[in-house]
Amino acid sequence: MAADSYPEPQTRFVGRMRELTEIATLLDNPDCRLLTLVGTGGIGKTRLALEIASRTAPLYADGLYFVPLQPLHEVDQILAAIVEALPLQPDSNDDLRRRLLHYLRDKHLLLILDNFEHLLDGVGS
Numbered sequence: 001m002a003a004d005s006y007p008e009p010q011t012r013f014v015g016r017m018r019e020l021t022e023i024a025t026l027l028d029n030p031d032c033r034l035l036t037l038v039g040t041g042g043i044g045k046t047r048l049a050l051e052i053a054s055r056t057a058p059l060y061a062d063g064l065y066f067v068p069l070q071p072l073h074e075v076d077q078i079l080a081a082i083v084e085a086l087p088l089q090p091d092s093n094d095d096l097r098r099r100l101l102h103y104l105r106d107k108h109l110l111l112i113l114d115n116f117e118h119l120l121d122g123v124g125s
Helices: 017-028 046-059 073-086 096-104 116-122
Strands: 066-068 110-114
Touching: 017 046, 046 066, 046 110, 066 073, 073 096, 073 110
Parallel strands: 066 110
Antiparallel strands: none
16 A cells, blocks of 8 residues: 555535535546646635545555645746655656656556646746
8 A cells, every 4th residue: 555645634524525526537537647626715626635535545556645836936846846745765866857757657646736826827938
């Protein structure tokens, strides 16, 4: 069993069963490689993601990983934050991107990137 790295919810989950069902259905589709939860700040996107993670944990043989992006200020920091959240051995001589792609290649895991929206301006540039 893989070690999971995501925060335990601090509140009881109430309602939103339709959203949970829709998200679970999307994640169950092998063609779904990326799923984005969007909405205004404070509506519970993070709490919804944590709930779906806890409910679907057994489906991910290689674990669940939560990457808090809120403390980051530059898009260039995202890769390092993802690598840090995963159980990768440190190697200062290795290219982070190549190392991450090599690690993820044969994994079946759920990776939650939280608070990505404040970095969107720098993505793709």
